[in-house]
Amino acid sequence: xxxxxxxxxxxxxxxxxxxxxxxxxxxxxxxxxxxxxxxxxxxxxxxxxxxxxxxxxxxxxxx
Amino acid sequence: xxxxxxxxxxxxxxxxxxxxxxxxxxxxxxxxxxxxxxxxxxxxxxxxxxxxxxxxxxxxxxxxxxxxxxxxxxxxxxxxxxxxxxxxxxxxxxxxxxxxxxxxxxxxxxxxxxxxxxxxxxxxxxxxxxxxxxxxxxxxxxxxxxxxxxxxxxxxxxxxxxxxxxxxxxxxxxxxxxxxxxxxxxxxxxxxxxxxxxxxxxxxxxxxxxxxxxxxxxxxxxxxxxxxxxxxxxxxxxxxxxxxxxxxxxxxxxxxxxxxxxxxxxxxxxxxxxxxxxxxxxxxxxxxxxxxxxxxxxxxxxxxxxxxxxxxxxxxxxxxxxxxxxxxxxxxxxxxxxxxxxxxxxxxxx
Numbered sequence: 188x189x190x191x192x193x194x195x196x197x198x199x200x201x202x203x204x205x206x207x208x209x210x211x212x213x214x215x216x217x218x219x220x221x222x223x224x225x226x227x228x229x230x231x232x233x234x235x236x237x238x239x240x241x242x243x244x245x246x247x248x249x250x
Numbered sequence: 251x252x253x254x255x256x257x258x259x260x261x262x263x264x265x266x267x268x269x270x271x272x273x274x275x276x277x278x279x280x281x282x283x284x285x286x287x288x289x290x291x292x293x294x295x296x297x298x299x300x301x302x303x304x305x306x307x308x309x310x311x312x313x314x315x316x317x318x319x320x321x322x323x324x325x326x327x328x329x330x331x332x333x334x335x336x337x338x339x340x341x342x343x344x345x346x347x348x349x350x351x352x353x354x355x356x357x358x359x360x361x362x363x364x365x366x367x368x369x370x371x372x373x374x375x376x377x378x379x380x381x382x383x384x385x386x387x388x389x390x391x392x393x394x395x396x397x398x399x400x401x402x403x404x405x406x407x408x409x410x411x412x413x414x415x416x417x418x419x420x421x422x423x424x425x426x427x428x429x430x431x432x433x434x435x436x437x438x439x440x441x442x443x444x445x446x447x448x449x450x451x452x453x454x455x456x457x458x459x460x461x462x463x464x465x466x467x468x469x470x471x472x473x474x475x476x477x478x479x480x481x482x483x484x485x486x487x488x489x490x491x492x493x494x495x496x497x498x499x500x501x502x503x504x505x506x507x508x509x510x511x512x513x514x515x516x517x518x519x520x521x522x523x524x525x526x527x528x529x530x531x532x533x534x535x536x537x538x539x540x541x542x543x544x545x546x547x548x549x550x551x552x553x554x555x556x557x558x559x560x561x562x563x564x565x566x567x568x569x570x571x572x573x574x575x576x577x578x579x580x581x582x583x584x585x586x587x588x589x590x591x592x593x594x595x596x597x598x599x600x
Contacts (some may be wrong), residue, residue, distance in 0.1 A: 201313075202309060202313065205309055205312045208303065208311060208312070208383055209305060209308050209312060209336065209376060209379055209381075209383060210305070210375060210376030210377075210378070210379030210380060211376060212372075213303060215302055215372060216321070217302070217369070218302045218305065221302055222302075227389060247440045
């Protein structure tokens with residue numbers, strides 16, 4: 188895997204866990220998408236689907 | 251420890267704005283440095299454009315690794331405002347200036363804009379969670395005033411200890427003979443209710459008012475002064491430097507403080523250190539920890555007529571004001587940075 192891609196996937200996981208700790212839940216779809224898009228934009232990606240799934244899983248594992 | 255302790259003060263930045271909180275954290279950092287602590291200020295802006303920005307601001311703090319900087323350990327962090335206390339550190343002290351009040355005591359009032367929408371409800375819940383997580387991790391929680399401590403107990407069930415500090419220009423305030431104006435100092439926000447002393451002038455025909463500060467309410471307040479026919483007795487001073495402010499306090503007849511549930515408020519402290527009596531309202535919050543009716547000033551209901559009656563008295567019987575101001579000065583002259591810094595460092599085991 189591309190090192191940047193891997194770093195961003197880690198960031199999505201870590202920030203997902205932190206946001207879960209700070210009260211964000213898997214049902215907060217709008218917030219999750221927005222955050223996933225921010226992470227995806229660091230990789231110059233147009234879609235955030237991969238990050239969205241990762242991120243949502245991280246929230247689930249926290250809650 | 252062979253080296254100076256290293257402490258970071260964590261502060262929330264409000265870009266393009268400077269208020270009591272900004273001055274407080276800068277001064278705290280300076281006072282730590284003055285006592286040999288290697289201190290620095292870390293700031294992150296609080297973005298409030300959309301609800302999720304509030305949570306992302308907390309995430310920004312949560313994501314910081316502040317255990318070590320430049321290869322050396324950071325011995326403690328002192329967090330101050332929401333959401334800086336979301337930062338993680340094993341030796342975190344909180345000196346709470348205030349929480350995100352719109353989610354708590356200002357909810358459902360004209361001063362808060364959260365609605366009952368799902369997103370607003372979820373945001374308030376998340377803010378509650380951020381506070382629980384960030385504050386419960388702290389080794390010790392201090393509050394800026396008993397009022398802030400009471401809110402924290404009421405809304406979050408978290409105990410904290412009030413820790414007071416002197417106002418920004420301590421050591422420079424001076425007394426002076428009573429002038430012909432009441433003084434109002436503070437940002438012109440709706441919740442500061444500067445409309446009250448302006449409207450009160452209609453009930454105190456001899457009184458004059460100087461309003462120091464600027465903010466979104468400025469034009470409305472000027473219009474109000476014209477509408478109630480007191481414009482020629484109100485002087486607006488949007489920008490004054492420190493010397494001018496000290497001079498305005500020294501020359502005031504008394505000082506009016508009319509916020510709705512202020513956290514602490516420097517203005518009564520500055521007034522007392524200038525030997526001036528204070529008139530405030532019975533819902534002012536923090537100021538009531540220092541202003542006692544008939545002892546250091548007047549406490550009246552938040553109505554223009556009641557404030558006007560106090561101003562009338564100040565103009566008709568000015569001889570009592572000096573004694574009230576002197577009692578006030580004695581009440582606050584013991585506030586010192588030594589005590590505040592010592593309490594913070596001791597809580598951090600430094």
